[in-house]
Amino acid sequence: MEKSLIRPSFVTQFSCIGSECEDSCCYGWDIHIDKQSYKKTLANPDLKGLAQTALKKVKRSEQAWAKAVLNQEGACGFLDGNKLCQIHAKAGESLLSHTCRTYPRMSHMKDGDRYESLSLSCPEAARVILIKPDAFHFERMSVRHNNEFDSTPLWAQKAHDYSIQLLLNNKLAISHSLTAIGILMKTVESVKAQQQDSSHIDAMFRQLESLGDRGELQQHVAGFNQDTELQKKHAFTSIHLWLNTNKPVRGRARFELINQAVCRVVDEEGNFSVKQLNNAWLQHALPALEKHEDLFNRYLFYYFYHMNFPQVDKLSPTEAFRVMMVDYFMLRCYLAAMAADKQGLTEHDIIMCFQVYHTSRQHKANYSQYVVDLLDKCHFDDLATILTLLA
Numbered sequence: 001m002e003k004s005l006i007r008p009s010f011v012t013q014f015s016c017i018g019s020e021c022e023d024s025c026c027y028g029w030d031i032h033i034d035k036q037s038y039k040k041t042l043a044n045p046d047l048k049g050l051a052q053t054a055l056k057k058v059k060r061s062e063q064a065w066a067k068a069v070l071n072q073e074g075a076c077g078f079l080d081g082n083k084l085c086q087i088h089a090k091a092g093e094s095l096l097s098h099t100c101r102t103y104p105r106m107s108h109m110k111d112g113d114r115y116e117s118l119s120l121s122c123p124e125a126a127r128v129i130l131i132k133p134d135a136f137h138f139e140r141m142s143v144r145h146n147n148e149f150d151s152t153p154l155w156a157q158k159a160h161d162y163s164i165q166l167l168l169n170n171k172l173a174i175s176h177s178l179t180a181i182g183i184l185m186k187t188v189e190s191v192k193a194q195q196q197d198s199s200h201i202d203a204m205f206r207q208l209e210s211l212g213d214r215g216e217l218q219q220h221v222a223g224f225n226q227d228t229e230l231q232k233k234h235a236f237t238s239i240h241l242w243l244n245t246n247k248p249v250r251g252r253a254r255f256e257l258i259n260q261a262v263c264r265v266v267d268e269e270g271n272f273s274v275k276q277l278n279n280a281w282l283q284h285a286l287p288a289l290e291k292h293e294d295l296f297n298r299y300l301f302y303y304f305y306h307m308n309f310p311q312v313d314k315l316s317p318t319e320a321f322r323v324m325m326v327d328y329f330m331l332r333c334y335l336a337a338m339a340a341d342k343q344g345l346t347e348h349d350i351i352m353c354f355q356v357y358h359t360s361r362q363h364k365a366n367y368s369q370y371v372v373d374l375l376d377k378c379h380f381d382d383l384a385t386i387l388t389l390l391a
Contacts, residue, residue: 003112005143008305010128010135011105011116019083022348023123023355025103026085028074028250035065037097046090047078054078063098074250108308112149117306120358121251126351129302130295136302152311154198159188159310159317162205167300172212174296175390178328180208180217181321182383185310188317228388231378233274236333238374239326243360251359254352258334261341277333278391280340288345289335295350296328303327313368322375322386323368329389331357 018024033041033055041051054077055066068076078086087095104122107114118125129135166172166180187204190196211217244259265280267273289295303309303324310320334353339345361367380386 001112001146002142002144003114005114005116005141007116007139007141008135009137009139010125010132010302011118013132013135014104014118014125014128017124021123022352023251023254023359024083025122025250026076026079026083028070028252031068031076031097032060032064032099033066033068033097034063034099037095038066040095041087041091044091044095047087047095050078050086106306109149110308111152112145112147114143115305115308117302119362120302120354121362123351123355126355126358127347130298130351130354131292131347135298153192155188155191155201155317156311158198158201158205159185160304160308162201163309164301164304165205166208167297167304169209169212172217174300175387176212176217178300178325178390179220179383179387180212182318182325182387183208185317185321186383188310192317226385226388228380228385229274231380231385232329232389233272235326235374235378235380236274236277236330237272239330239371240333242370243357243364251356254356255360258338258353258356261337262334264341265337276340277336281332281336284339284343285332285336285345288339289350292347292350296332299331299354300324300328315368315372319368319372322380323371325386325389326371326375327357327361 038055038057041047041055044051054069056069057066059065068078071077075083076085080086080089085096085100087100093101104119104125105116106119107116109115118129120126120129162184163181166184167174167177169177172180184201184204187196187200191198191201208217211220240259240262244255262272265272265276267276307324309324310317312320312323315323331353334357335345335350338349338353342349364370375381375386380389
């Protein structure tokens with residue numbers, strides 16, 4: 001059966017920078033070793049002695065047959081004095097475990113096609129995705145396989161394609177694109193529930209494009225002037241506290257830099273203030289991001305592609321939209337806090353905020369459901385209120 005492999009240029013542009021990485025994946029993570037790699041490492045005469053202390057057999061599965069033993073600094077036992085992998089140096093890439101050989105490369109299957117990507121939890125991957133030019137050129141290659149696969153529902157195909165088209169519409173500011181996508185998801189949800197047929201998604205997309213062309217969508221956004229400061233404060237502090245609790249060893253020091261910046265965003269009484277955070281965004285973050293004016297467009301384009309939006313974590317289309325808005329909101333808050341603390345943002349600061357947030361996010365089980373439940377408690381339960389996260 002002939003299918004396709006889709007590969008964005010940010011995947012081909014990526015190359016591990018090894019010991020120069022500011023948050024190496026060889027530190028602070030449970031590194032699982034598959035059974036075949038474990039046996040080959042123990043059989044290698046140049047690695048056998050080291051492997052006896054650097055690996056611990058756990059036998060959880062064929063893929064997690066052993067784990068790397070970390071030293072007091074949280075480093076993998078196979079790292080040498082220059083923070084380079086001795087397995088790679090002495091035996092080559094072929095002997096690396098599947099985890100070490102592939103990370104941060106990831107992929108997902110859709111309709112039998114394979115879509116390659118990178119995880120933002122890697123600083124260099126985040127740098128390529130968010131900063132490097134020409135990161136989003138796509139190549140499609142023909143491949144053959146006989147694996148069975150489920151077909152993507154028509155509502156999901158249309159929702160995914162139309163969301164990307166609305167995001168990339170150069171007549172719309174990002175807030176207007178997100179508003180249109182939020183409106184579209186309500187129609188998608190009714191189609192998914194079989195309350196309407198899929199032609200209503202097409203009709204709503206055409207209507208939203210027309211509203212954008214006439215400037216009426218922009219007027220619609222201007223009408224969202226609800227005061228949700230207390231709700232936003234509760235949402236932000238709850239998520240930030242949860243991410244800051246039992247966080248992974250990897251990235252902990254970098255997360256603490258962000259946490260300290262957040263703690264310094266206070267009002268006259270010394271309490272954390274969303275108003276002050278918004279001021280920091282306008283006064284410090286936005287001017288610093290002028291050199292990266294497409295930052296969030298790139299991020300959201302990656303997000304839609306990487307997460308296969310809106311089919312995210314078994315959420316409904318409107319729930320997936322709300323979680324995506326929270327991701328956008330949290331990243332903007334972290335950038336604002338860092339900008340206020342440092343009176344500006346360097347490229348290093350920008351990459352740190354995205355990478356640390358996604359490192360913490362992916363290590364929280366049921367993160368998406370936690371966010372949905374929290375938004376319900378904070379009464380971010382309709383489009384008008386959820387869109388206030390943009391301001």
